[in-house]
């Protein structure tokens with residue numbers, strides 16, 4: 001059951017809106033009455049995301065790697081809806097390769113989308129927020145792999161760690177304008193197109209039972225955190241990193257009952273063995 005919000009007087013940009021978490025964020029903001037500028041480089045996916053939505057939703061195709069495109073996206077929001085209140089920097093790519101096989105151009109693209117795109121959209125969105133003078137919200141994205149080693153994730157994991165660091169700096173620099181900047185860090189979220197490739201299906205079927213909640217998260221559950229961070233309920237929250245990972249960042253599901261068989265501590269536990 002989703003918490004109900006009223007964003008009927010707010011204008012929101014959502015990047016990476018053509019599928020997955022971004023599509024769900026668009027849907028939840030639209031259902032809460034917001035005016036939404038949904039953007040993505042994938043035109044068919046974007047059109048699918050925006051079909052039959054209530055309220056004001058405008059789709060603009062754009063690539064967040066490009067500064068002029070980011071300016072165009074923000075201008076489309078302010079010209080269409082008259083203002084800008086919230087920018088959700090959800091667009092990302094996550095191709096995986098082992099360190100020794102990583103292609104430099106793929107590495108550069110990961111950084112161009114995940115880091116430069118977040119920077120360019122943050123700066124473009126902050127300009128009208130500053131000149132409007134009534135604050136704003138910027139929500140960036142990271143990932144649980146930013147803080148642990150994960151084979152094949154060198155580019156993606158390090159690029160997501162960079163957005164966490166960027167979020168802290170942006171929060172400090174934009175605080176005087178009442179623009180709150182926070183970062184959402186999902187764990188395993190079920191957004192992959194089905195059927196899954198065989199190797200991925202195999203590794204997920206081993207991993208999922210070990211997650212504390214023993215299931216992947218839903219795009220809806222990530223979107224709910226984004227809406228809270230955009231709401232009046234989070235008015236004293238900035239520079240923060242919020243995990244939405246079912247507890248996977250803090251440990252694994254217990255494999256069974258906890259039994260202390262360690263004889264060294266019988267004198268502590270009071271257990272006697274005969």
Ligand SMILES: NC(=O)c1ccc[n+]([C@@H]2O[C@H](COP(=O)([O-])OP(=O)(O)OC[C@H]3O[C@@H](n4cnc5c(N)ncnc54)[C@H](O)[C@@H]3O)[C@@H](O)[C@H]2O)c1
Pocket residue numbers: 015016017018019020021022039040041042045062063064065089090091092093094113117141142143144185186187188189190191192
């Ligand atoms: N799904 C997960 O398990 C998971 C886990 C951790 C973090 N995340 C983060 O959550 C966010 C959403 O994840 P998702 O699984 O929905 O991603 P996704 O890959 O399903 O969707 C990403 C969207 O970004 C768009 N995009 C990519 N490059 C772009 C560009 N240059 N310009 C504009 N749009 C571009 C894609 O077209 C796509 O629509 C991402 O920031 C991701 O890093 C996801």
